[in-house]
Amino acid sequence: MPEPPVVPLRPSPLARLARERDSLRGVIASIGRETDLAPLLARVLEHACALLAADHGAISLVDESRGTVRAAAVRDMPAVRIGDIIPPGVGMVGLVLERRAPVCVRRYAEIPTPIVPALDEHAMIGVPVHWGDAPMGVFALGRAPDASTGRRRPFGARDVETLEEFARHAAIAVHNARRLAAERLRGERLALIAHVGRLVTGDLQRDELLQRAADAIHEILGYENVAIALLLPEDPDTLLLHSLGGGYKRAIGGRHHIPIDRGLMGAAARTREVVLANEAASDPRYLPTPGTDGRQAEVVLPLLAGDRVLGVLNVERREPFAAEDVDGLRIVADQLAVALENAQLYEAAQRAAALEERHRLARELHDSVTQQLFTASLVAQSVGAAYARDMVEGERRASMLVDITRGALAEMRALLTELRPSAEWPVLTIPDAGLARLRGVGLVEAVRTHVASGAVGEVAVDVVDDGWTPQPPAIEETLYRIAREALHNVVKHAHAARAEVRATTRGGVARLTVHDDGAGFDPGTRIGGRRDGGLGLRSMRERAAERGGALHVESAPGRGTTVEAALPLGEADMP
Structure with a gap:
């Protein structure tokens, strides 16, 4: 007696829910691990095809800059390759974007403008990929007729819901990748600005x-x-x-x-x-x-x-x-x-005033914009890893990077305007959030806030109030700038684990000391041997000298560095 034919059992609802859960877990894990968009979308597409028993599929993304749609991920889709431009308003992609709603058909040939004849008898499903109200693209899957019976295998309402969930995660992946790409590009722009600034x-x-x-x-x-x-x-x-x-x-x-x-x-x-x-x-x-x-x-x-x-x-x-x-x-x-x-001025007259202005430019660039850009580079290096670990932390660091870079660009624009004084171009004061904060909270708290902003990277910095009494704005601003530059040098050159900033007022002198446990250097050779380090030290010395004070540097290779600024206080400055 012949054995009865084996009839495949349809998966139970619970089994399907378990498969959906496992597939979505895989997608979410991919979003957390992968920062490159192309392999990430390919993995999302693979999970969707496997779960919905689709023979082929594609994820197409809108290119707003060119007003086109491109295939970003393709899996066994006839006549479609990654990077292909999808003609506007036609095919499954055009229909989904036009309706801004899912499209599900028993035969691809049933849509108004089919463009791939090889898919005419295939069942098709397409859902929009969007972020908020902004369309990002289309997630489409297809099933070929059964090879042995020729019967069609249409998609149903449950398949639409499942694919919409995959599209939501694809939108998260695209959004994160674009944000990361934007921050990388922002970092490259800042690198160019900093590079040209060094040339200038x-x-x-x-x-x-x-x-x-x-x-x-x-x-x-x-x-x-x-x-x-x-x-x-x-x-x-x-x-x-x-x-x-x-x-x-x-x-x-x-x-x-x-x-x-x-x-x-x-x-x-x-x-x-x-x-x-x-x-x-x-x-x-x-x-x-x-x-x-x-x-x-x-x-x-x-x-x-x-x-x-x-x-x-x-x-x-x-x-x-x-x-x-x-x-x-x-x-x-x-x-x-x-x-x-500047070159024309220098070549035409070579006046001492022109040279002095160039020195001032170098000091202001070094003490303001360069420090901000260096801080931005520290934050930028951590954005990608932060996104991979925790999306909220990644967003916070990205927002911090935006704030820092906006401040740096504002300072640069203001400084460049200041360098062209005329009746139409009045002299401007560089906006400096740190100096504005200094006037409100005083020297010690302003330095603590600067340390907490991330400007010192991984260096542990203690800020000690050693009998400090409030001083006139000119005194506190000079010491604040010196503290900021000294900490900048600690982060950039010293390879230190810890540093201490100590402020004191004693014996008619306002004194600020910055000490680190880093690599140290030979003060006799560093100024001539390193342009960036020498410029920072000269800048601090010049600022101290402008207030009638002095800057002392003690250091040796392997023994850390101590920078001390001492400014004399007149009778009017004494508490």
Whole structure:
């Protein structure tokens, strides 16, 4: 007697719930471990296909900068590859985005505009991927007819609910990845600004400075083509293509003259405004450049010294420029303009006042912006790991990084404006949250707040009130700046585990001491041997000397460092 055929049992509701739970646990674990979006979405898609018995699937994401949709993850989907652009308004993706709601059909051919004939007889399901009200993309799965019977295997309402849950986790992964990518890009922009700032405050000649700046813009931010053109003093209607970076070095080479009545660079020089063309070839002012195909985005920023145009910074890349990209390049253009103006002043007159101003610039950059950027770099290095451990902690550190970088950019803009004083450009005071706090709470508490802000990294710092009495603002500000710079050096150079800041008022002297247990150094060779460390020590000495005081440094290799600032108090300053 023949055996009866084996009929597969449908999984019970409890079994399905258990499978869903296990799949979602796997997805959540992946989100916690993986920071690279592509493998993360591939893993989410794999779990969804396995749980819903789908033969193929794809996750497509909206590219808002270009107004397109691209396939970001693909699993056995006929005629679709990762990176493919999905035509707008057609297929399953177009239908889901149009309706902003799930779509479930027994046959792919039933949708209004099918675009993949190989899927016509397949059952399909698609749900939107969104963050809040903002559409991110579409999560779609398909089932082929049964190979032996030809029967279709449609999706049901429960499958829609399950896929929506996967789409929600995909949205979390995309959001986290984009936030992390944005913070990395922010860090790269800050690195470029800091790098150009070091070039500006260095001893480079103009030509070398501009060439290094062009190379840095290409290498740090990855922009394909970079050009810096200068307005000729003897012919103000002509730009000289001066320094080239990236592909322009190979495609152009040499120096070329460009009339300012032609091209996007000429337009920026004439109007003194930023010129942005995210589809350069479609701009009527665009002039084709040898070695390029015109499909790139282009932004041109004027290099301005007050109301004078010194030249332009031209940058090109494949992807469109966002507002944040332009803001970062604007800071770089302002730095280059300051460098060019300083170079012209130095070369024209070599006055002692010009040299003194350059020294002041170096000190202010070092004591304000550089310290903020260094603090930002410490926080930025921890963002990725924090996200992997705890999303809330990752968000907190990302927010802290945003606050620090905004403060650094505000200080940079204010300082650059201050360096161009005129009737139209009044002298500005650099906004400094630390100094504002100092005026409210006094020296000791202001230093404690600075330590608690994360500026000292992993160094354990004790702040000791050793009989300190409140002093006039000028005295407390000088000691606060010295304390901040000394702690900056501890973090950056000393490799210390602990440090102590001690403030005291005794015997007609306001005294601040910073001691660390770090590597130490030879004070006799460090100033000449290291430009950054020497600048910091000179800055502290100059600030103490401005108040009639002195700075003493005691250190030796392997024995830590003690920095002591002593400022005399006049009778009016005595408590």
